[in-house]
Amino acid sequence: MIRPESASANAAGSSFPLGSPDPGGPAGPLTVLGIETSCDETAAAVVRVAPDGSRQILSDVIRSQTGEHEAFGGVVPEIAARAHIRILDGLVSAALKDAGVGFGELDAVAATAGPGLIGGVIVGLTTAKAIAMAAGKPLVAVNHLEGHALTARLTDGLPFPYLLLLVSGGHTQFLLVEGVSRYRRLGSTIDDALGEAFDKTAKLLQLGFPGGPAVEKAAMRGDPSRFQLPRPMLDRPGIDLSFAGLKTALRTTAEANAPLSPQDVADLCASFQQAVTDVIGEKSRRALALFAESHPQTSPALVIAGGVAANTAIRARLEAEAAKAGARLVAPPGRLCTDNAAMIAWAGIERLAEAQAAGKSLDERDAPARPRWPLDAEAAAVIGSGRKGAKA
Known part of the structure; x- marks a missing residue:
C-alpha cells in the first residue's frame, strides 16, 4: 500500500512561512515543476519565484512507501522503483492541479538525476524528460544533495556563503x-x-x-x-x-x-x-x-x-x-528536510536563474541517471570509488 505522508499544499500559496528574498537570489518570474524519486518517497511539486524574488510553494505532494518496506526493515530498491512507476504520473497531475497551472505555464521541469537508488532515479528522470519534450520546456537535472543544500534559500532567503x-x-x-x-x-x-x-x-x-x-x-x-x-x-x-x-x-x-x-x-x-x-x-x-x-x-x-x-x-x-x-x-521545516520535490524545483530555479544571468540557456535532456554524484565532485573520494564514481 502506498500511503500519503502528508497532505499537499493547496493552490492558494505556500504551506510554509517563507522568509524575505535573498537580494542576490534568483529573480522571476519562474515557475518550475520538480520531481523526486531517489529513494522511497515519490514526490512532485510546483515552486514559483516572483519578479521581486519572493518564493511560493504552489503545491507539494509526497507519497511515502513506508508500508511497502516495513516488513523488510529497510528500503528494497526493486519494490521502490515499481512503486514510483505506479504512482508518479498521478502525483504530477495532482501537483499541477493543486498549483492551478498547466504544462504551458511552466518555465522548466526539474528532476533528481542522482545520487540515489538507480531504479527510482531512472523512473523520475525519464518521466521528467518526457514531460519536458512533450511540453517543449527545458529540463534541469538536479543533484539531490544540492536540493537539500539550497533549501534554506527557499525557506529563509539565506545568502551565500x-x-x-x-x-x-x-x-x-x-x-x-x-x-x-x-x-x-x-x-x-x-x-x-x-x-x-x-x-x-x-x-x-x-x-x-x-x-x-x-x-x-x-x-x-x-x-x-x-x-x-x-x-x-x-x-x-x-x-x-x-x-x-x-x-x-x-x-x-x-x-x-x-x-x-x-x-x-x-x-x-x-x-x-x-x-x-x-x-x-x-x-x-x-x-x-x-x-x-x-x-x-x-x-x-x-x-x-x-x-x-x-x-x-x-x-x-x-x-x-x-x-x-x-x-x-x-x-x-521538517517536511522540507526529508526527501521532497519542492527542494528539487527550487534547485532548478536557482540553476535556471544562474544560467540566465550569464546569458546562457540551460536544457539537460541528455543528462544520465547517476547512482553516485558527490556535490564536491573535484574532491578526493572519502568512501570508495569505481566506474559509478565516488560514493562521497
Whole structure:
C-alpha cells in the first residue's frame, strides 16, 4: 500500500512561512515543476519565484512507501522503483492541479538525476524528460544533495556563503556552500551515514522502520548515561566522522545484556543518541570555527538538512553550538528536510536563474541517471570509488 505522508499544499500559496528574498537570489518570474524519486518517497511539486524574488510553494505532494518496506526493515530498491512507476504520473497531475497551472505555464521541469537508488532515479528522470519534450520546456537535472543544500534559500532567503550539515540515510557531511554549484567539503563520514546508523540500531533492537523516529522515541524514555558507548574520532583533529564502530559497540552491549527488557532498549537508544549528539556537536563546533576563520567578514550561519535533521536532540545541540559561536542555526521545516520535490524545483530555479544571468540557456535532456554524484565532485573520494564514481 502506498500511503500519503502528508497532505499537499493547496493552490492558494505556500504551506510554509517563507522568509524575505535573498537580494542576490534568483529573480522571476519562474515557475518550475520538480520531481523526486531517489529513494522511497515519490514526490512532485510546483515552486514559483516572483519578479521581486519572493518564493511560493504552489503545491507539494509526497507519497511515502513506508508500508511497502516495513516488513523488510529497510528500503528494497526493486519494490521502490515499481512503486514510483505506479504512482508518479498521478502525483504530477495532482501537483499541477493543486498549483492551478498547466504544462504551458511552466518555465522548466526539474528532476533528481542522482545520487540515489538507480531504479527510482531512472523512473523520475525519464518521466521528467518526457514531460519536458512533450511540453517543449527545458529540463534541469538536479543533484539531490544540492536540493537539500539550497533549501534554506527557499525557506529563509539565506545568502551565500553558509555552512551546511547534511545528515541523511545516505550522506553525512559538512559542506561550505559558496554558491549554486559551488560546494567545498570540510568533513564527511568515513564509513556509514548517520541515518543508516539510526536505521540499523532500530533493526537490531527490533523497533521497526523507519528507524530514526523509532530510536528517538525510545530514547526519550531512557537513561543516556547507563551504557558507555564510544564517541568515534573525537580524539582526532579535523571534521571527519565515523559511525561503524559505534554500531558495533551497540550490538556488543546489547548481546551482553540479552535478553533485553523494554527499559534496556530505551537506555540503549538514549545512550546511542547521546553518543551521536556529542560527536555531531563537537564536529559542528570545529566546522563553525573553520568557517569563521575562512570568512571573518560573513555573519555565520549553520544549515542542517536531510532526514536526520528532524531529530530534536541533535537540533538542540546544534542550536547550542551555533549560539556559542555567534552563528545562526537554520533548520527548514521538517517536511522540507526529508526527501521532497519542492527542494528539487527550487534547485532548478536557482540553476535556471544562474544560467540566465550569464546569458546562457540551460536544457539537460541528455543528462544520465547517476547512482553516485558527490556535490564536491573535484574532491578526493572519502568512501570508495569505481566506474559509478565516488560514493562521497
